Amino acid sequence: MQRPRPPRDRTRIVIADKDRRFADELRLSVEEHGAFEVIGIAGDGEEAIQLVETLKPSLVLMDVAMPGVDGVEATRKLRNMSESPVVVLMTSVEGPDSRALDAGAAAYIRKGEGVSCLADIVLALALLNASMPRAGVR
Template identity: 45%
Template sequence: MLLVDDQPPFLRAMSSVVEETAGFEVVGEASSGEESILAAAVLLPDLVLMDVNLPGVDGMEATRRIRRAQSPPVVLLLSTHDEGAGAPFVAECGAAAYVTKSALGPDRLVEVWTSASA
């Protein structure tokens, strides 16, 4: 899994959630949309946890570009915006789902992965 966030505390929080979730492993981290696009092309993760608000190329545009790959990863958008605000984000960029950062936990991660992989 590739973790993408421009704020180190959120990267640490995402990493902790992944560590607590059986069957998942962090293969890389990025702090900008540009870095995430390059990292996804090199690391070929199955899943990307992508912050919506990033400097430069934002998370939605980075997701669009990552999803154009021949075998694209599942992308889960994350933000501090309310859960209801995520539907337009998902529809616009091809992400599998949107979860607020405060709601991300092992159960939610497995739930999103399971429904995206079905």
Template identity: 40%
Template sequence: MPDVRVLVVDDQETFRRAIAAVVSETDGFVVVDSAGSGEESLAAVARLRPDLVLMDVNLPGIDGIEATRRMTLDPDAPVVVLLSTYDEDDIDISGCGAASYVAKAAFGPDRLAATWAAATTWPPTQPRQAEC
């Protein structure tokens, strides 16, 4: 089975590098690129067609929730996992198309693998898109 192709999106270079390091340490996952804004993430998804997007919530311009909503309109959209420094209880991702939310402090190889496994067991006919 080929590696899961991951796009890392965060406006802070330090976090992009940290997230990319976690992805690289996780068997079966490979970083294909990174982006620093919602606009860049949309262009990168169209160009690279990653399997998974790790998307920061707070981004300049189009924020992570709106970028997620836009990219998940495509029937061949990647799985999007939202990341932020907020506690999980403080974020409402219902309806924006994201598979899940993970606090940056809790993000690690085990959480990445478990999140991917949970997201890819969805029935393919179940829509992930709704109102944000």
């Protein structure tokens, strides 16, 4: 299967996951595409919010189940920011979680698909986001 072509500008990403090993594997996988630059890794939702405020990524890949502020609540807070990034929530749990999309996540994906599949999904979302006018992205 041929992979989609990456956008010309590298998409700046923050990854938030309680499992540092998974976050590092995901970072390596998405950066393989050449279209992405992981600019920060957070271990919980509060740290993710702080990184987004400081680093201004265009995309956040965030685990749903994190200590303290979970991914759903962090997404809700991020979506209320004036320059809100696209948020993709990830989970290890089977089945849909309507809270994720209600909070404003652009996508809700299972970690069980594997990091290379997640990276392909992220690339597709980045391409879609790049083709949309910024004012229309929410």
